[in-house]
Amino acid sequence: SCSAMDHQPKFFENLSGAGKAIAVLTSGGDAQGMNAAVRAVVRMGIYVNAKVYFIYEGYQGMVDGGDNIVEVSWESVSSILQVGGTVIGSARCKPFRTREGRLQAAFNLVQRGITNLCVIGGDGSLTGANLFREEWSGLLEELAQKGKIDAEAVKKYAYLNIVGMVGSIDNDFCGTDMTIGTDSALHRIIEVVDAIMTTAQSHQRTFVLEVMGRHCGYLALVSALACGADWVFIPEYPPEEGWEDSMCVKLSENRARKKRLNIIIVAEGAIDCHNKPITSEKVKDLVVQRLGFDTRVTILGHVQRGGTPSAFDRILASRMGVEAVLALLEATPDTPACVVSLSGNQAVRLPLMECVQMTQEVQKAMDEGRFLEAVRLRGRSFENNLNTYKLLSHKKPDAELPKTNFNVAVLNVGAPAAGMNAAVRAAVRVGMTEGHKIFAVIDGFEGFARGKIKEISWGDVGGWTGQGGSILGTKRTLPAKYLEKIADQMRTNNINALMVIGGFEAYLGLLELSAAREKYDEFCVPMVMVPATVSNNVPGSDFSIGADTALNTITDTCDRIKQSASGTKRRVFIIETMGGYCGYLANMGALAAGADAAYIFEEQFDIRELQANVEHLTEKMKTSIQRGLVLRNENCNENYTTDFIYQLYSEEGKGVFDCRKNVLGHMQQGGAPSPFDRNFGTKISAKAMQWISKKLKETYRKGKVFANTDDSVCLLGMRRRNLVFQPVAELKSETDFIHRIPKEQWWLKLRPLMKILAKYKTSYDVSDSGQLEHVAMLPKEAETGAI
Numbered sequence: 001s002c003s004a005m006d007h008q009p010k011f012f013e014n015l016s017g018a019g020k021a022i023a024v025l026t027s028g029g030d031a032q033g034m035n036a037a038v039r040a041v042v043r044m045g046i047y048v049n050a051k052v053y054f055i056y057e058g059y060q061g062m063v064d065g066g067d068n069i070v071e072v073s074w075e076s077v078s079s080i081l082q083v084g085g086t087v088i089g090s091a092r093c094k095p096f097r098t099r100e101g102r103l104q105a106a107f108n109l110v111q112r113g114i115t116n117l118c119v120i121g122g123d124g125s126l127t128g129a130n131l132f133r134e135e136w137s138g139l140l141e142e143l144a145q146k147g148k149i150d151a152e153a154v155k156k157y158a159y160l161n162i163v164g165m166v167g168s169i170d171n172d173f174c175g176t177d178m179t180i181g182t183d184s185a186l187h188r189i190i191e192v193v194d195a196i197m198t199t200a201q202s203h204q205r206t207f208v209l210e211v212m213g214r215h216c217g218y219l220a221l222v223s224a225l226a227c228g229a230d231w232v233f234i235p236e237y238p239p240e241e242g243w244e245d246s247m248c249v250k251l252s253e254n255r256a257r258k259k260r261l262n263i264i265i266v267a268e269g270a271i272d273c274h275n276k277p278i279t280s281e282k283v284k285d286l287v288v289q290r291l292g293f294d295t296r297v298t299i300l301g302h303v304q305r306g307g308t309p310s311a312f313d314r315i316l317a318s319r320m321g322v323e324a325v326l327a328l329l330e331a332t333p334d335t336p337a338c339v340v341s342l343s344g345n346q347a348v349r350l351p352l353m354e355c356v357q358m359t360q361e362v363q364k365a366m367d368e369g370r371f372l373e374a375v376r377l378r379g380r381s382f383e384n385n386l387n388t389y390k391l392l393s394h395k396k397p398d399a400e401l402p403k404t405n406f407n408v409a410v411l412n413v414g415a416p417a418a419g420m421n422a423a424v425r426a427a428v429r430v431g432m433t434e435g436h437k438i439f440a441v442i443d444g445f446e447g448f449a450r451g452k453i454k455e456i457s458w459g460d461v462g463g464w465t466g467q468g469g470s471i472l473g474t475k476r477t478l479p480a481k482y483l484e485k486i487a488d489q490m491r492t493n494n495i496n497a498l499m500v501i502g503g504f505e506a507y508l509g510l511l512e513l514s515a516a517r518e519k520y521d522e523f524c525v526p527m528v529m530v531p532a533t534v535s536n537n538v539p540g541s542d543f544s545i546g547a548d549t550a551l552n553t554i555t556d557t558c559d560r561i562k563q564s565a566s567g568t569k570r571r572v573f574i575i576e577t578m579g580g581y582c583g584y585l586a587n588m589g590a591l592a593a594g595a596d597a598a599y600i601f602e603e604q605f606d607i608r609e610l611q612a613n614v615e616h617l618t619e620k621m622k623t624s625i626q627r628g629l630v631l632r633n634e635n636c637n638e639n640y641t642t643d644f645i646y647q648l649y650s651e652e653g654k655g656v657f658d659c660r661k662n663v664l665g666h667m668q669q670g671g672a673p674s675p676f677d678r679n680f681g682t683k684i685s686a687k688a689m690q691w692i693s694k695k696l697k698e699t700y701r702k703g704k705v706f707a708n709t710d711d712s713v714c715l716l717g718m719r720r721r722n723l724v725f726q727p728v729a730e731l732k733s734e735t736d737f738i739h740r741i742p743k744e745q746w747w748l749k750l751r752p753l754m755k756i757l758a759k760y761k762t763s764y765d766v767s768d769s770g771q772l773e774h775v776a777m778l779p780k781e782a783e784t785g786a787i
Contacts, residue, residue, distance in 0.1 A: 009765050009767045010765070010766050010767045011763060011764065011765055011766065012048070012326060012764040012765075012766045013763060013764070015048060015326065015329045015330070015766075016048055016049060016329075017045060017048035017049050017050025017325070017329055018048075018049040018050070019050075020050040020051070020115075020116055020328075020329070021050065021051040021052075021053065021112060021113045021114040021115065021116065022041070022045045022050050022051070022052050022053070022114070022116040022117075022118060022325065022328060023052075023053040023054070023055050023062075023069065023109065023112075023114045023116070023117055023118070024038055024041045024042065024052065024053070024054060024055065024088075024117075024118045024120070025054075025055035025058055025059070025061065025062065025088065025117070025118075025119055025120070025121075026038065026058060026086040026088055026089070026090045026120045026121060026167065027058035027059055027090050027091075027093075027119060027120070027121035027122075027124075027125035027128075028058070028090060028092075028121035028122040028124055028125040028167075028168070029090070029122060029168065029169070029305070030084075030085045030086050030090050030167075030181075030305055031086075031167040031168055031169050031179070031180055031181025031182075031184075031185075031305065032084040032085070032169070032180075032181045032184035032185070032305070032306075032307065032308065032309035032310070032313055033167065033180040033181050033183075033184060033309040033310075033313030033314060033316065033317040034085065034086040034120050034167045034180060034181070034317070035077075035080040035081060035083050035084075035085070035086060035087055035309075035317075036080075036081050036180075036309060036313065036314045036317035036318050036321070037120050037165050037167065037180060037317035037318070037320055037321040037324075038054075038077060038080070038086070038087070038088060038120065038321070039077040039080055039081055039318070039321065039594075039757070040317065040318045040319075040320070040321025040322050040324075040325075040757060041118050041321045041324055041325055042054075042072055042074075042076065042077045043074060043077065043756065043757050043759075044321060044322045044325040044326075044756060044757075045325050046073070046074055047756055047759075048325065048329065050116075050325075050329075051071055051113075052071070052072055053069055053070060053071050053072065053112065053114060054069070054070050054072050054076070054088050055068060055069050055088070056068045056069075056070070056088050056089050057088075057089040057090070057091045058089065058090045058091045058092075058093055058121070058125070059091075059093035059095075059096035059101075059105070059125075059128065060091040060092075060093040060095070060096070061089070061091075062096065062105040062108060062109070063093065063095045063096055063101045063102075063104050063105045063108070065104070065105075065107075065108035065111075069108060069109075069112060069114075071112075074623075074759065075623055075624050075625055078624070078625045079562075079566070079625070081309075081314060081592075081593070081594040082308050082309070082314075082555075082559045082562070082593075082594075083308070084184070084305075084306055084307050084308055084309060085305070085306070086120075086167075090121070096128060096132075097128070099135075102131075102132055102135060102139060103139050103142060103143065105132070106132075106136065106139040106140060106143065107143055107148055107149070109160075110140065110143070110149055110153055110157050111149075113156075113157065115157050115159060115160050115161060116160075116161045116162075116163075116328045116331075117129060117132075117160065117161070117162045117163075118162075118163050118164075118165070118321075118324050118325070118328065119162065119163075119164045119165070120164075120165045120166075120167045120180070121164075121166075121167055121168075122166065122167070122168040122170075122172075122173070123166075123168075123172070123173055123355075123356050123359050123360075125164075126164040126166070126337075126339065126352055126355075126356060127353075127356050129162045129164060129337065129352075130162065130337045130352055130353055130356075132160070132162075133160045133161075133162045133337055136159070136160040137154075137158060137159075140153070140154045140157065140158070141154060158333075159333045161328050161331035161337075162337040162352070163324045163327045163328050163331070163337070163338055163339070163340060164337065164338070164339040164340075164352050165180060165317070165320045165321070165324055165339065165340055165341075166179040166180060166339060166341065167179065167180040167181055167317075168180075168181060168182075169181040169182055169184070169185035169212060169219065169304055169305055170182070170212065170213050170214075170215075170216045170218060170219065171216065171218040171219070172213070172215060172216030172218065172359065172362075173339075173341075173355060173359055174355050174358035174359045174361075174362065174377065174378070174379060174775060175339065175341055175350045175354070175355035175358060175379075175775045176339070176341035176342060176343075176350075176355070177341070177342050177343055177344065177379070177381050178312075178316060178342055180313055180316060180317045180320065181305070181309070181313060182218065182219070182313075183310045183312040183313050183316070183675065183676060184307065184308075184309045184310045184312075184313045185212070185219055185304040185305065186219065186222055186223060186226065186675035186676075187307070187310050187552075187674065187675060188300070188303050188304045188306065188307055189209075189211055189219060189223040189300060189304060189675075190223060190226055190227060190466075190672075190674075190675050190678075192209070192298070192300060192303070193209065193223065193226075193227045193229075193263065193466075194227070194466050194672055196209070196263070196298065197227070197261060197263070197463070197466070200260070200261035200262075200263070201260050201261050203294065204255075204260045204261065204294065205261060205262075205293070205294045205295065205296060206251065206261070206262040206263075206264065206287055206293045206294065206295040206296070207261070207262070207263050207264070207295070207296050207297075207298060208264045208265075208266060208280045208283050208284050208287075208295065208296070208297045208298070209263065209264070209265050209266065209280075209297075209298050209299075209300065210265075210266045210267075210268055210279075210280040210297065210298070210299040210300065211223060211265060211266070211267060211268070211300050211304065212267075212268055212300070212301070212304050212305075213234070213235070213267040213268060213269055214235075214268055214269040215235060215269050215362075215363055215366070216235070216236070216267075216269070216362075216378075217232075217233075217234025217235050217236050217237070217267040217269070217270070218378075218382060218385075219267065219304070220232055220233070220234050220265050220266065220267035220270075221234055221267075221382070221385050221386060221389060222385055222675065222679055223265060223675070224265045224389055224393075225385055225388060225389050225392075225678070225679055225682060226422075226465060226466075226675050226678040226679055226682075227263060227465060227466060227678075228263075228392070228393070228425070228462065228463060228464075228465050228466075229263040229264060229265045229393070230250060230251060230254060230262045230263055230264060230393065231247050231250065231251075231262075231264045231265070231393075232264070232265045232266075232267075232389065232393075233264075233265070233266045233267060233270035233278050233283070234267045234270060235267060235269040235270055235271050235366055236362070236366060236371060236374045236375050236378060236382075236386075237371055237374075237375055237386060238270075238271050238272050238273045238278075238371060239272065239273070239278075240273065241273065243272070244286055244290070247264075247286075248286070248287070248290045248291055250394065251287065251291060251293070252291055255293075257459050258459075259459075259462060262293070264283055264287075266278065266279070266280045266283060271366075273369070273371070275366075275367070275369065280297045280299065281297060284296075284297050308556075308559065310552055310555075310674070311548065311551040311552045311554075311555040311588070311589075311592040312548060312551075312674075312676055314555070314591070314592040315588060315591055315592050315750075316342060318591060318592075318753065318757060319342070319347055319750065319753065320340050320341070320342070320347070322753055322756070322757075323340040323347045323349070324340050326766055327340055327349055335772065336351040336352065336353065336772070337351070337352040337353070338350060338351055338352055338772060339351075339352050339355055341355075343721055344718070344720050344721030344722065345542050345543070345718065345720055345721070345746065346720050346721055348771075348773050349771070349772050349773065350772070350773055350774070350775055351772065351774065351775070354774060354775040355775055358377060358775050361377050362374050362377045362378055365377060384683060385679075385683075388426075388682060388683050388686050391429070391430060391433060391686060392425075392426060392429045392430070392682070392686070395429075395432075395458045396433065401432065401433065401435055402434070402435035403435050404434065404435040404436050404693075404696070406435075406436045406437070406496045406497065406696050406705070407436065407437045407438075407439055407493060407494050407495050407496050407497075408427075408431050408436045408437070408438050408439065408495070408496065408497045408498070408499060408689075408692060409438075409439045409440075409441050409448075409453065409490075409493070409495045409497070409498050409499070410424055410427050410428065410431075410438060410439070410440055410441065410456075410472075410499045410501070411440075411441035411444055411445070411447075411448060411472065411498075411499075411500055411501070411502075412424070412444060412470045412472045412473065412474035412500075412501050412502055412532070413444045413445060413474060413475070413476075413500055413501070413502030413503070413505050413506040413509055414444075414474060414476055414502035414503035414504065414505040414506055414532070414533055415474065415476065415503060415533065415534070415669060416468075416469040416470045416474055416546075416669050416670075417470075417503065417532045417533050417534050417544070417545055417546025417547075417549075417550075417669065417677075418468045418469070418534075418545075418546050418549035418550070418669075418670070418671055418672065418673035418674070418677050419532060419545035419546050419548075419549065419673040419674075419677030419678055419680065419681035420469070420470045420472075420474070420501055420502075420532050420545060420546070420681065421461075421464040421465065421467045421468075421469075421470065421471050421472075421673075421681075422464065422465040422545075422673060422677070422678045422681035422682050422685070423501045423530055423532060423545060423681040423682070423684070423685035424440070424461060424464060424471070424472060424501065424685070425461035425462075425464040425465060425682070426681070426682040426683075426685040426686045426689070427499055427501075427685045427686075427688070427689050428440075428456055428457075428458070428460070428461045429458060429461065430685075430686045430689040430690065431689050431692075431693075432457070432458055434689065434690070434693045436497075436692075436693070436696075437455055438455065438456050438457075439453050439454065439455055439456065439493060439495065440453070440454060440455075440456040440460075440472055441453050441472065442454075442472055442473050443472075443473040443474070443475050444473070444474050444475035444476075444477055444502075445475065445477050445478065445479040445482060445486065445509060446475045446477040446482070447473065447475070448479075448482070448485075448486050448489055449479075449482035449485035449486050449489065450485075451489055451492075453489060453493055465673070465678045465681075465682065466672055466673070466678070467672070467673075468549075468670055468671050468672050468673055469669075469670065474502065476505050477505075478505060478508055478509055478512060479509050479512050479513055479516075480512045480516075483512075483513075483516050483519070483520065486513075486522075487516075487520040487522040487523065490522040490523070490525075491522050495522075495525065496525050496526075496696060496705045497525050497526045497527065497528075497692045497695070497696055497705070498513075498525060498526070498527040498528070499527075499528050499529075499530070499685075499688060499689065499692060500527065500528070500529045500530070501529075501530045501532050501545070501685065502529070502530075502531075502532055502533065503531070503532060503533025503535065503537070503538060503544065504533065504535075504537055504538060504580075504740045506529050506531075506532075506538075507529060507531075507538055507539065507715065507728060507731070507735075510527055510529050510713055510715070510728045511728055511729075511732070513527060513713070514527070514710075514713040514728065514729065517708050521706075524705075524706050524707055524708045525699075525705050525707055525712075526691075526692055526695035526696060526699060526705070526707050526712045526713075527712070527713045527714075528688045528691055528692055528713075528714050528715070528716060528725070529714070529715045529716070529728070530545070530681075530684055530685050530688050530716055531543075531544035531545065531715065531716075531717060532544055532545035532546050532681070533545075533546055533547070534546045534547055534549070534550035534578060534579070534585065534668055534669055535547070535578065535579045535580050535582045535584065535585065536579075536582060536584040536585070537579065537580055537581070537582035537584070537740055537741045537742070538715070538717070538742070539715075539731045539734045539735045539741075539742040539743075540715045540717040540719070540724075540726045540731045540734070540742070541715070541716075541717025541718050541719070542717070542718045542719060542720065542746050542747075543680065543718050545677050545680055545681040545684070546669070546673075546677055547584065547585070547677075548674045548676040548677045548680070549671055549672075549673050549674045549676075549677045550578070550585055550668040550669065551585060551588055551589060551592060552674050553664075553667055553668050553670075553671055554575075554577055554585060554589040554592075554593070554631075554664060554668060555589060555592045555593050557575075557662075557664060557667075558575065558589065558592075558593035558595070558629060558631075559593065561573050561575065561629065561662060562593070562594075562627060562629055565627035565628070565629070565660075566626070566627050568627075569626045569627070570621055570626045570627070570656065570657040570658065571626075571627055571628070571657060571658055571659070571660060572596075572617055572627070572628035572629070572630065572649055572653065572657050572658070572659050572660075573627075573628070573629050573630065573659070573660050573661070573662060574630045574632060574642060574645055574646050574649065574659060574660070574661045574662070575629070575630065575631050575632070575661070575662045575663075575664060576631075576632050576633075576634055576642045576661070576662070576663040576664060577589055577631055577632070577633055577634065577664055577668065578634055578664065578665070578666075578668045578669075579633050579634065579635075580634070580635055580739075580740055580741070581601045581633075581635045581739035581740060581741050582601075582602075582633075582740075582741045582745075583598070583600025583601055583602050583603070583633045583636065584745070584747055585633070585668070586598045586599070586600050586631045586632065586633035586636070587600055587631075587747060587748075587750070587751060587754065588747060588750075589631055590629075590631045590754050591750065591753060591754045591757070593629060593631075594629070594757070594758075595629040595630060595631050595754070595758065596613070596616065596617060596620070596628050596629055596630055596758045597613045597616075597630045597631070597758065598630070598631040598632070598633075598754060599630070599631070599632040599633060599636045599637065599640070599645070600633045600636050601633060601635055601636045601637070601739065601741075602741070602745065602748060603748070603751065604637075605636075605637070605640075610640070610645065610648055611652070613630070614648070614649060614652040614653060616758075616759070616760065617649075617653065617656075617657065618653065618656050618657070620759075621656050621657050626657075628657065630645070630649075632645060635739075642661055642663065643661070646659055646661040680718075683723075684716055684718070684723060687716060687723055688716045691714070691716065691725055695707065695712055699712065710727040710728075710729040710730070711727050713727060713728050713729070714726060714727055714728065715728055715731060720746075749765070752764035752765075
């Protein structure tokens with residue numbers, strides 16, 4: 001959508017919903033995050049002066065009418081952000097499948113002047129919506145003939161606009177990288193797997209876990225990646241003939257290597273290459289009969305749909321909900337019904353039927369046994385996951401591994417971040433598969449200088465994906481003062497390449513090492529950095545490993561605090577988050593927790609702003625929502641400290657509300673990594689190691705590696721839709737070194753979103769959205785940052 005850049009920027013203030021009526025419904029299986037989407041649609045709709053209606057119980061409510069279709073207010077969607085499922089209900093609806101049913105539904109909508117529908121559901125629900133739209137004018141004419149509506153109404157309500165959002169934990173919808181609910185379902189699965197691992201360790205057991213996904217193996221595949229499962233069965237990629245033997249060999253080899261547990265993950269729709277089902281019971285019986293291992297089956301079932309939505313799902317759903325309203329405001333009779341979705345980190349609109357057709361193509365390919373095609377149609381994110389899983393789960397016998405005679409060192413630098421260990425594991429295993437020897441450096445550059453370095457092997461990193469913090473140990477020390485000693489260690493251990501996993505210090509460290517190349521030949525080797533820091537303040541990447549886990553910690557804490565505040569009534573909490581000068585955690589935490597304000601360094605504020613926020617909260621206390629939540633980044637302003645803001649609010653709020661403050665501190669760095677961080681860490685690190693191999697081949701001359709160009713010291717980051725390698729030298733101009741943040745940050749564009757949902761008047765540049773794209777079958781080489 002580059003063409004959008006040439007025009008004047010488009011601001012949403014200029015889009016009005018006056019005179020329009022929007023109805024929102026949830027349909028099909030429920031998914032965590034649906035409520036966040038409903039809330040965003042309602043608030044955005046009211047914000048642009050449209051009337052907004054709930055339709056309770058999905059299409060059933062649309063057919064039944066009456067008090068199933070109700071106009072709602074701003075407060076109607078308060079306190080639902082953190083609730084799983086859907087508060088407006090969802091039902092399977094037979095009548096809507098008949099023309100009579102749809103005729104009744106059309107009558108109910110026209111009576112209320114509703115011609116804009118926002119449907120949140122799976123592909124079935126969206127297909128139904130599209131048919132309804134195509135029939136609309138015919139339905140109205142029939143209603144007029146029967147004398148139920150007048151000719152005027154037929155003209156006035158001639159067109160129905162439809163925008164869909166995909167809510168489905170299976171992530172089975174083509175065209176969207178992530179559907180609403182997928183990330184939360186992964187959270188549930190990973191929580192269970194982490195818990196099972198401890199009991200399996202104690203008893204040397206094999207566990208067979210069955211996860212949801214009748215036609216789509218996404219949940220099974222990603223959870224297998226995220227917990228390092230021994231084997232995974234998914235419908236899109238059935239095992240080869242004779243899989244029973246190879247699986248048993250693999251399990252017994254693992255036992256022989258002193259691994260005390262085996263985890264096998266089975267998607268409920270798993271099949272073999274003859275399209276016969278592979279059930280969890282069948283897998284269990286096989287293991288027991290052939291190997292005699294103590295084996296248990298756990299079927300996760302509806303647990304996966306339950307619980308509170310993850311931070312990712314809340315932000316995704318809020319972004320999509322706002323985007324859906326924009327799409328409805330801009331819809332014309334000629335635009336096809338569209339779905340709003342996420343590609344990489346970018347909101348996009350896609351024609352609904354193209355997505356549905358593609359989704360049906362996958363099923364058809366599987367039914368006809370064209371499995372490679374099915375994987376390709378699932379999209380690049382799915383294909384990447386599968387390839388990464390295959391790469392990391394099976395160790396080839398030593399005889400089959402290439403021997404490159406290259407030594408690669410891996411180290412952690414900066415503060416601990418959840419997901420670092422997953423990145424180290426992927427680096428070690430991919431490196432070994434590529435034929436290198438991998439050396440682990442303990443305690444960052446400081447440990448490197450002291451010679452704390454040892455070879456690390458495949459088995460050493462087993463079980464690392466689920467571990468928080470940094471097992472290798474990490475320090476903030478920069479290499480500049482140890483250059484001589486580090487060069488010595490590089491020479492002694494014959495290190496031919498360097499992989500640094502860490503935060504802003506890792507980036508500064510690589511800049512220092514590349515500057516030292518003219519003095520030390522030892523640093524003339526390929527070096528790559530993988531960003532890992534809770535602050536998400538590394539230039540060159542939209543995300544860094546660890547930020548998602550921290551965001552979930554903040555969101556969980558805010559949920560608890562809000563609950564406490566609701567009980568006490570009229571209470572405002574001021575919460576301080578980490579991040580250095582980077583406001584990512586404060587801003588995104590505020591969006592995910594439904595906060596009233598977030599103070600960040602990137603958007604300067606003064607006493608007038610603080611005053612306005614206090615007044616805004618005073619107004620809010622007059623409504624039924626008698627609580628407030630304010631987030632403050634630790635370094636947003638050196639004079640307006642957390643204490644200052646707390647005291648100001650306490651004084652100004654006297655008699656209306658009272659205040660409490662809470663500094664979250666280091667709990668934001670800890671905890672088990674979220675599914676996103678495990679997956680992102682694993683994939684980005686595997687890709688970085690493949691880059692190292694490529695660079696080593698390119699720079700190997702006359703028996704030694706020599707690399708001294710800028711493009712041999714890179715940072716691998718996710719930019720919008722792609723994972724890209726960027727020379728650290730080129731990132732210098734994009735960096736504010738004093739405040740340790742990138743000069744431009746993508747998430748600042750989402751800042752108005754938080755304000756709109758908290759009822760502040762604001763300006764919002766929506767130039768990015770609005771171009772309808774097509775579902776592309778991506779060319780093979782289009783690698784992606786899709787997680």
